[in-house]
Amino acid sequence: MNVSWEKTETNRGVLTVEVDEKQLGGALDRAFKKVSKNVNVPGFRKGKIPRPIFEKRFGVESLYQDALDILLPEVYPEAVEKADIDPVDQPEIDIDQLEKGKPFIFKAKVMVKPEVKLGEYKGLEIEEKDFLVTQEDIDAELKQMQERQGQLVAVEEGTIEEGDRAILDFEGFVDGEAFEGGKGEQYTLEIGSGQFIPGFEEQLVGLAPGEEKDVTVTFPEEYHAEDLKGKEAVFKVKIHEIKRTELPELDDEFAQDVGEFETFEELKSDVENKLKEQKKNEEESYKRNQLVEKAAENAEVEIPEVMIDREIDQMVSHFEQQLSMQGVNLEQYIQFTGQTKEDIRAQFKEDAGKKTRNDLVLEAISEAENVEVTEEDIEEELKKLAEQMSRELDEIKRLVDMQGGRAQIEGDLKIRKTVDLLVSNSKNAA
Template identity: 90%
Template structure:
């Protein structure tokens, strides 16, 4: 096989491949065996037609597509390995010559992983940031404990406040006509959640059980439903019930209910200790992230759009998983917020570009510094994983090997070691 690579743009080029006639003949043989099984021709049993008669009847050209389907998946990976390139997208294949008895030649237009020109990545300085634990932090943590122990109580008298849950009926009208999806009965809405169109929830504040009201809002210009974009809508609303969270008192009894401690003072001390540990971890993450960001800023790299789009795919998929844990799918989220899928993808674009750039730069640093991951490193990581999951080490190894996860572990460890290198060589290193 003959292979040549010619770069035509920064991250694109043409891979020209020539496969000898013997390899093509082998693919045609395999294609014939596949096709002949289903051929019915008078005078021959099904699947038993001789090759010469088949080609005379149907033409050898009828085998070309199946031969391509067999040959390309085999020769393309070999060609990119020989050309020493790393594609990041599916190639655009153009067949130059496909004829029995002659070499098979094709061109593949390929987008490849970009080259990174590293700048300064050693001796970087981290901007100082306060990670001390304040009394306000402790009080805020205790407040969250209170809220988790709180009980929803129906309010007999009074009006809706921020944070309340209102049970209501609503129906929306545009130009006097009801619109699809604009009606709900006995709907529970947390005030301030941003679940409804901007301006809707704010106008519920002050309403009392049994009260009815017309609420006027304007759909956002970027709303997903074309016929509602920028339109003024009137919602007829009736409040059935108001529920408010009643918080327990912060005292020794509360401490005994939520922890193993006897007094509130002991609970506060424990909260402070845990927050200090948390802040310590946050400080470590901050330092590492800062150094990666600075190293990436100092590098030069032109990232193909397809790599950013692929990272957006991963981020949207992760976002969908988070939504599903809350009992909401992406379509429902779009309806609630008025955002299209394109809007959601656009929100991830900046972060996706930054992450892709950071990953490419860290990979380049790892290659430059010859960062290696040993078998012992992987073994230690598997032990930690087994401890975290409370599973036997052998079981974790089987699961990882079954899913082909060792390469992922090795890659993650290499990145971690590379960031360790940035930290140890920074100006802030102890």
């Protein structure tokens, strides 16, 4: 196989591949075996037509597409490796020559991983930030613990307040007509959560169980349903029940309930120590992120849009997983918030671009500094993984190998070592 690579733009080029006639012939043979199984020709059993008669009747050209389907997936990856390029998208294939008995020649227009021109990445300075634990931090953590221990109780007398959960029926109408997806029964809605269209939840405050009300709202102009964009809607609402969180007292009994503490003072001390450890980790993460950001800002790189789109895909997928853990799917979230899928993707675009840029720059620094990951490094990481998962080391190794995860671990370790290098060479290094 002969391969040549010609760069035509910053991140694009043309890969020209010449495959010898013998390899093309082999692909045509395999294509014939596949096609002839379904060919009916008088005088021959199905699938038993001789090759010369097939070609005379149908022409060898009838095998070309199947031969391409066989050949291209085999030769393209090999050509990419031989040209030492790193494609980031599917190629555009143009056939230059495809004829029995002659070399097969094709050109592939390829988008490749961009080259990074590194700027300063050593001796960088981190902007100072306060990571001290304050009394407000301690009080806020205790408040969260108190809320987690709270119990939802039905409000026998009273009306809906911010933070309550209202159990309600609702049905929406536009111009007097009910619309699809605008009805719910015995629906639990946390007031102030922002689940519904802006203005809906606020109008429920002050209602008591058994009360009914017409709630008037206007759908956002960017709402996902075309027939509802910017329309005024009236929701007929009936309140069935109100539930409110009843909080326990912050005292010695509370401390004994949430952990192995005799007194509330012991609990407060434990909270403070854990917050200090958390702040220490946050400070370390802040320093590392700052250095990566600065190194990326100092570099020059032109990022193909397809790489950013791919990162957005991953972020949206992760967002969907987070929603599912809360019992909500993406379609429901879109309906509740009035956003479109395009709106959600747009929200991730800036972060996706930044992450893609950072990853490319860290990879370039890793290559420039010859950062290496040893077998001992991987072994140590697998031991940590086994401890975290409370599994045997050999079992973790088998799982990692089965899932092809060793390369991922190696890649993650290389990036971590590269960031360590930035930290140790920063002006703030101790």
